[in-house]
Amino acid sequence: MRKYIFFFVAFLCITNQTKAQGFASTETSTEIAEATTEFTLNKIGDNGFKFETLTTGINSKYADYGSGLFMDKFISFSARKIGALSRKDPATNEPYTKLYCSDILENYDLTRPLLFSSILNKNENLGTVSFNQEGNVMYFTKNKDGDTQHFEMYRAELNPEKQGEWINITPLPFNSDWYSVENPHLSKDGKTLYFASNMPNSKGGFDIFKVDVKSANEYSEVTPIEGLINTEKDEKFPHLSYDQKFMFFSSKGHDNIGGYDVFKSRRTKKGYVTILNLGNTINTEKDEIAFVPATERIGYITSNKDGGYGNHDIYRITEYVLKQTVSGKALDFETGIPLANAEVKLIDTDGTEVANMITNEKGEFNFPISSFEYYTIVSGKEGFYKGSTIFNTDNRTPQYEADVTLKAIPAPIVVEEEKTYIKIDNILFDYDSARIKEISKITLNKVVATLKENPEVSVALGAHTDFRGNDAYNMHLSDRRAASAVKYLLSKGISKDRLTWKGYGESEPVIDCRPCTEAQHETNRRIEFIIVTETN
Incomplete structure (x- = not known):
């Protein structure tokens, strides 16, 4: 029989809003809202994002919320009724949210959810959770005693001696009686914990913050996430992408279709500075929250859009990416x-x-x-x-x-016992021609750069052919090739009085070969730049 390890999520609410666990829109006028939605839909469009959205098999007539993945299982928190005597949250008139665990099928649909942990699931609201890579440390949220709409974060450890039991449950040091701390999300390396809070230094409402995790009981100072994610309105549900390069989050404060929309932002050295609405193939005029990636292209989202089973429902999504x-x-x-x-x-x-x-x-x-x-x-x-x-x-x-x-580097000057010369690749010519090939103009430009950097240097150009052809013809051809090289240098501003040139035909081969290979012919077929004067 398959064993389950359960985990739980802490549900987040916004006070003074509707029964939909605090996520409903709060527009003051239906007409204004409809006009704004139509304008925003036209402005945002699909943003180039293409998602297919399908329901999952775990939605109920109560509020269901996705939270994350744990050991290849999907974790949700839900107000679904368990038993005839389930107590209700007086703020929502629905049962308290509890943590559930579902298997993920091959098509990424979800199986019937099972209760995650009897130790954690009590008469209180549980919300978003996050785990380390090893699966033995969990961060979770639950409501503060006596206030079902005020949330705190906790750390727990998996008991190594008893499967599925969470122990050492410890409140995080930045919880407060004056504000909520919600939506934990731990980076893959376990070094950074992200969360949402309406603490006093937020820009407005809920912002996304982070701390460095130094040890089990030690954290850095709380700081807002870098960049432009936080606004004067609410930002919640931070979740890094599968490759950790992007952050997904829900916001009311950026260009929205309505309520909470899901956004993504690329991490850069300057923080999260480009904010992208995921478009109208996933966002609606209602609330879209808790984007949970399962792979690079498949994930889950929670929405209270029309056509669902209950208050909020969990959907599986597939992104179609342009090659x-x-x-x-x-x-x-x-x-x-x-x-x-x-x-x-x-x-x-x-x-x-x-x-x-x-x-x-x-x-x-x-x-x-x-x-x-x-x-x-x-x-x-x-x-x-x-x-x-x-x-x-x-x-x-x-x-x-x-x-x-x-940009070409100037050709080096090489000093040897018998000569000093400018070292270059062979100057290439069309066959039986003095016309310089285009590619060799790059080489000649290196010579130009060297001569301009060393204005005291004069050079003698010596053009050489291979053994093919008769001696007289090769002598004449080498003269013409030397003259072509000089003409090019002159066109680049090198003074004529710094240049002498001569064709040597086949009289001074580098390799004396009879017969020669094509590579040997190419070695012999060359122009040399010998430095003849150099004064300090």
């Missing part, structure tokens, strides 16, 4: 010529390298990307300074283009 890519080229900064065999790296918002590749012969690269990221593309190649470009993504654009340019 997105970025493509571009690595280009030489001065000429715009594509650079083959350049390394390209894709860096995400957190500064993490998420992909890398080498450009093809056309200098091209292509990466799959994700929405709502600030990407940096960094490229490098031997003989070039690194180049980078930045772009950000939405969830509507399938294809991005982002070229990156690299």
Whole structure:
């Protein structure tokens, strides 16, 4: 028989609102609300988000709320009636909310909920819970004694000697008689605890706060979450995304369709600064709360929208994500010529390298990307300074283009016993031609940079051919190629009196080969830049 380990969630209310456990809308005029909703729906639209929303098998005629996952099970808290003598919360006229546990089926529907813990489920409202990765530490909320609408957070440990029993139940040090502390959510690494509270330093109503978890009984000072999430209205139900890069939360204070809407925000070095309404394929004019991701694309949400079974219901959701890519080229900064065999790296918002590749012969690269990221593309190649470009993504654009340019490093001067020269790659020409290939203009630009950095240097250009062709023809061809290289340097502002040139034909091979391979021919077919004068 399968054993269950139960956990519980603490329900959060807002005082002076309706029976719907404090989450209903509070517009003062039906006409104003309807006009505002229509305007907001048109303004927000679907925001590019596409969700399929289906009911789950655990909803009742009472209020049901999703909370989170625990050991591959779904945890909820509900006012469903258990037994004929269930006591009611006088503030809601429904039974007290208790914690429940459901199996998750292959299609992510949920099985009939079972009570989570007899130790925790008493005559009080329980709410949102959160667990560490090992599943042996739990943070939960329950109402304060004597006030069913005022909540506090607690820490509990799983008894290692008795399955399913929670012990060492301890109130957190920042609970207060003057404000509620609700909706705990623990980061995967267990180092940060997020929660909602209407404590005095909130911007207005409930805000999202955090503390560093230093030990079982020690926490840092409470601080508001960084960025723009908190507003003068209510923000609740913080929950990090499956990959921990985004925060989901419910808010009345940002651009809303109505009541609480669910939002997401990408974590950046400046905090959570871009706030995104998940759009009208998930949000309605009613309240959407408690977004709980189960995978990167599947999760659960709680809503009191029309057509449900009871007060609030739990829905399973699937997000359909647009496939997105970025493509571009690595280009030489001065000429715009594509650079083959350049390394390209894709860096995400957190500064993490998420992909890398080498450009093809056309200098091209292509990466799959994700929405709502600030990407940096960094490229490098031997003989070039690194180049980078930045772009950000939405969830509507399938294809991005982002070229990156690299500036050539000046060619080095090499001093050897027999000669001093400027070291470069071979200058390439079309076959049987003195026309410089486009790619070799990059190499010549490196020579230009070196000469401009060393104005005292003069060079002698020596052009050489391979052994193919007769001697006289090769001599003439090498003269023409030397003259072409000089003409290019002159066009870039190098003074003619710093340059001499001569064609040597095939008379001074680097490799004396008969016959020669194609690689040996290429080595012999070259232009050398010999430094002939250098004064200090």
